[in-house]
Every structure is written in structure tokens, then in C-alpha cells.
Amino acid sequence: MVISSCSSIEIFKENTEVPVKKPYSSFVIINKEVGMQGFSSQFIDQQVQIHLQEALEAQGMIYDKSEPELVIRYTSNEDLRKRESTQNYNPYPYWGYRVWDPWMYNPYSSNRNNSSTTSYELLQVIVDFIDQKEDKLLMTLTGVTEVSSHKTKSKKVLKTTDKIIGYFIDEVKSSQ
Template sequence: MLLSACSSIEIFKENTEIPIAKPYKSFVIINQEVGMRGFSSQFIDQQVQIHLQEALEANGLVYDREHPDLVIRYTSNEDPRKRTSTNYAPTYPYWGYRVWDPWAYSNYMNSLNNGQKTTSYELVQVIVDFIDPEKDKFLMTLTGVTEVSNFKTKDNKVLKTVDKIIVDFMEDLSIASE
């Protein structure tokens, strides 16, 4: 549980066609307007829509479906994977213990743990496109990548990834407006 809470979220900036040249005051989330799902889970998709809107509004932007300055579209890649690790436990007995105490721990008794261990996880990419509707070009695409090892924590990890994407976008927006 502790390890899954500490896994990192990496953000990659891609697909920049034009620089941020003007202050953006309003936005629209295309997924919400046309009913396009960005995640396989409808629950997570709804959470991301709400979270994106609230985070952008908290940063001073206004939701405007008629004449937005900024169009936002999101999608995801949810890729189930497996990780194999090798257990390098020594295969020799602890000399003296097995001779004098047959119940003492021995790696020979626990030979099933020697070898490989496979764990399942999901690599989740949250991809958010920021588009200038006036020029019909990408300002940027921000991709957040994280690993989810427990489905119960997937929605929290996705929302934390969305938070990091919004923080990166708002930093770029504030740098461009200076």
C-alpha cells in the first residue's frame, strides 16, 4: 500500500505547434460537450471531467461552451502489464542450525520462494491536448504517466496525474503572459 502511494508521476510535453502568445480566459472541454469518453471506466471519466473543470476554474479560467479561448481534449492509454523479478536468496543452508535444530529456518525448506515472482500492474497515460480554436493548432499536449498496481487506487492516481498536468500548463501559461 505504501509503495503504491509513492510511485511517481512523470509529465511529458509534446506536440507544440504554436507558442502561448495570449492570455487565455475561457475554456471548453470537448469530451464533455460531445460525450466522448477518454477512459475505459465511465466513473473515472466523469471524475476527470469534473476535476479538470474545477482545477481550471480555480486557476481563474471560465467555462464557456460558445466562444472559448482554449479547447481541451483528453484521452488515456491504459495498458495492463506484468513485471517479473528474480529472488536471489542463497541456496545454501545456515551451517550448524539444520544439524542441531531441524525446525530452524533453511532455504532448502523454503525453495518455492527461490526463482521468479510476477506482479501485475497497469501503465496509465493521461493525455490532455490544449488547442487554440482561433488558429486551430495545438498549444501543447501534456502526457502524464503513472503506474497503478491496485484498481482501488486507480481513480486517485489518475486525478493526481491530472493535477500535475494542470500545474504544468498553468506554469507555461503564466510564463508566457509575463
């Protein structure tokens, strides 16, 4: 039996200067145009650029470098952390309410605590949506998740990016 844990992705809306008033028809990703890297890994950074562009184009928006209505900028916080977990290890069964049994319980041995430390990464994907005409921030969306292995990091980043785009699209639709 394989037990896998999956962490949730939480989205936070921050820094709203102006409300979303209209649907946007064109956009630009400033990181792509300026060559600004938002992630420590260049591979993940390029994946996010491609993923953002394809997801917004799927919504009917056009990538326009010269006169976009919406400017998108992204960055990340990649914070390595450790979690310590302790387990009380007792090799003796609970049957009989711990009544002394000379074949099963040795009163001279003590319970041992096993503690282990696991490393994980608290990952934040931060995307700014800026209205080009007003030159003000529509919103900053921050997606937060935990990454336990380097192999799953790019998948978690793309899932977080999907949730951020979905949140933004819902905000645009609800403003109409």
C-alpha cells in the first residue's frame, strides 16, 4: 500500500489599487520581455511563462508587446524549511490494558521516542495583474503550497499558476 500526501494550494488576494472593471483583450508578461527571472530554476521559470501565456490565450486574450491592456509580472518565494515529528515507540501491545505479562512486557525497558526531521519547501507564486491604461495594480494573487521533493516542484508550480489564473478569470467575469 502506498500512502501519498498532497498539500493544498491556497490563493490569497492582496494589493488591490483599482477594481477590475472590464474584460481585457490583450496582455504582456513583463518577465518575458525584460528577461527577469521569477524562480530560482530557469526551467520552471520558462514553464511558468509558457503556461501563463497559453492559459490566457485559451481565454481569448492576445499576447501584445506594444500596447497591452493588461501587464503581468510574477515572482516567487522559495523557502526551505524543516518539520520535526516525534513518535512514541512502544513495541508492546495494548491488549490486556498493559497488565504485566512476563512473555510480552519487559518492565526494565523504557519507551523510546523516535524523532525524525523532514525537509520541505514552502513555495509562494506571486502574480501581479496591472492595468496598463491606469498604471495601477488590479490585484496581486499569491498561491502558497508545500513541495516535498524536487521532482514534484514544477508540477506544483504549474497547478498553483492554474489556480491563480482561474481566480483572476473568475474576478474578471464577476465584474461584468
